[in-house]
Amino acid sequence: MPDASFYQRVYAVVRQIPKGKVTSYGAIAKYLGTGMSSRMVGWALNNCNGEDPFVPAHRVVNRNGLLTGSHHFPTPTLMEELLTAEGLTVVDNGIKDFQKHFWDPAKELKQDEID
DNA sequence: AAGCTGACTATGG
């Protein structure tokens, strides 16, 4: 997907996240090759707010497993609601057993491909 | 065109 813009690639990866799984901005950034520039991932997701194929941005949290992006959702509680609906447990705005449900694209997808 | 911004992360004190 060399033609895809940076955020398009971010969307593609985020869509590959299995239900009930979560990942961090850094993991996605690393997979995209942008290193630790996780800000770009979050910024990209900010743009995904009205994308046609829904982008499960709620499955993307910071490295601490906290729902830092929830404030940017249509409703601040939507992210938590969605995660809970996926079988996860949200405690104090953070994912319980975050590492347990962690999904690393670089590890799972490796370089197979996205989208 | 130049500078600021940002849903982060790593490192140092």
Next chain:
DNA sequence: GCCATAGCCAGCT
């Protein structure tokens, strides 16, 4: 172990 600082890079004003 918590607070402060810096690096990150693509898009927007």
